[in-house]
Amino acid sequence: MGDWSAQELEALPTRFRGNLINGIAGFKPALLVGTADAQGQTNLALFSSVFHIGASPPLLGLIVRPCPEGTERHTLDNILATGVFTLNHITEPMVPAAHQTSARYARSQSEFSATELTEEWIADFPAPAVQQSTVKLGLSLIEHQVLAVNQTHLLIAGVQWLRCPDSGIREDGSVNLVELNSQAVCGLDSYHGATEGRRFIYAKADRPPQAIR
């Protein structure tokens, strides 16, 4: 049994601790964040730190790592400059190209052109979506915080538009991520599909859990 205290975690080799802590809180969504700078130079980056904040209005959060001196954060710079970004689901065939976007490309090189992923411009929204993705969302920045605890950036954004194939949405509005072939991430480098799964009706204290058939 692996058993670590806070002190023991702090004493682990950096890489080991990074792998451990990035994976230990469970599965994460695999998403591509599409942005452009004020001149229209595009950027595409893999993120697994998107989370739900609210449904009415529809709000999502995104964590962006701090920028140690000398490093560039193209995605963050672009979002702060333009106020918008897209989120795009990664399907199983897209995984190698999606992973490749995490490489450190020069600011002048778009990850779209470096991979086989294709820009898709939706209406006049000023950030590119990914043509190959099933689900695409356009978001606008509402709040930007630098968290005091470790200088990580927290972005809160509102959904401006949302596209999803009909086959991925059930009658009750719930999303069928298995049908959409959307991937989950574990840690920094492991991509997974999901098994069929089980749904349950709304839980109430006076009745046992009941699966939806």
Place this chain on the structure above:
Amino acid sequence: MGDWSAQELEALPTRFRGNLINGIAGFKPALLVGTADAQGQTNLALFSSVFHIGASPPLLGLIVRPCPEGTERHTLDNILATGVFTLNHITEPMVPAAHQTSARYARSQSEFSATELTEEWIADFPAPAVQQSTVKLGLSLIEHQVLAVNQTHLLIAGVQWLRCPDSGIREDGSVNLVELNSQAVCGLDSYHGATEGRRFIYAKADRPPQAIR
């Protein structure tokens, strides 16, 4: 193709929009949050809004929905009162009981006693873990914010201890969530295991993506 603008999303029936937005950003981790109040009354609740903030020091974030007048948030109250909580992985056999913890039990009734899940007290940490879980973490609250945008609570917490079976941790520290049988959540009610998955080496701009064999 489902295609919604912000205005069209706002006009959707509440339940449909809730299902859609809760599922549209991809897979989420399935975790049980264990807490106790100052008198030792325990509580256990399902959360899918935990996210990675940093590895050094190890920090996780948790979103807790706002408390409309007349509703109680036992988990939030307990964390704010004691400053600690546990996170516990949900494995496939635990899913029905874990889902049942989302029912609205009275403050005086512990979800542990209402389900077949068992309290486990680790050292003198003042929040209960779940005996049946494979991975267990103890966390202490570092920061509490009420987000201005929708009165949702953001909790930032540090990992105080971490337990994980050896079989779930590779030599490089990465976590094997498939081996651990950890579940992912889609939306509000759908629980999934993961397929074997593919790992890739660290991406660099001057070489193509390369799977780890």
